[in-house]
Amino acid sequence: MSDLYERDFYAWANQQAALLRAGALSAADIANIAEEIESMGRSEKRELTNRLGVLLAHLLKWQHQPVRRGNSWRLSIANARDEITNHLADNPSLKARLDEVMKIAYPLARRTASIETDLTLSTFPAECPWTFEQAMQEEAPAGP
Numbered sequence: 228m229s230d231l232y233e234r235d236f237y238a239w240a241n242q243q244a245a246l247l248r249a250g251a252l253s254a255a256d257i258a259n260i261a262e263e264i265e266s267m268g269r270s271e272k273r274e275l276t277n278r279l280g281v282l283l284a285h286l287l288k289w290q291h292q293p294v295r296r297g298n299s300w301r302l303s304i305a306n307a308r309d310e311i312t313n314h315l316a317d318n319p320s321l322k323a324r325l326d327e328v329m330k331i332a333y334p335l336a337r338r339t340a341s342i343e344t345d346l347t348l349s350t351f352p353a354e355c356p357w358t359f360e361q362a363m364q365e366e367a368p369a370g371p
Contacts, residue, residue: 282363
């Protein structure tokens with residue numbers, strides 16, 4: 228079974244689903260199934276981190292380039308917030324990890340904002356200037 232897992236993941240996944248549906252747990256590849264389930268959880272956390280990074284980068288650019296503010300940026304911020312809200316609705320247990328995810332997402336957002344604006348990294352605060360709740364507010368926060 229592990230050989231199929233290594234050779235053809237798609238076939239392995241379908242085989243395991245059929246075994247589970249049939250109640251044939253003793254025939255199932257439990258170790259790899261458990262690993263894949265854990266991997267799916269990590270993927271959901273990564274997705275939240277990425278979406279939050281996009282939002283924070285947009286907010287940094289909004290804050291540090293006021294002359295470039297426009298409806299396109301406003302829409303990008305609103306869409307990012309909606310995606311985060313929807314992702315948390317689908318994965319409510321991730322709400323308990325928001326502080327951790329913010330700490331991971333902010334340095335990525337800071338670097339993104341620096342590169343996309345041609346402003347030095349030191350232009351942007353070393354620590355995230357917003358709480359999760361502030362970043363998710365309808366109006367783009369003005370920051371410090």
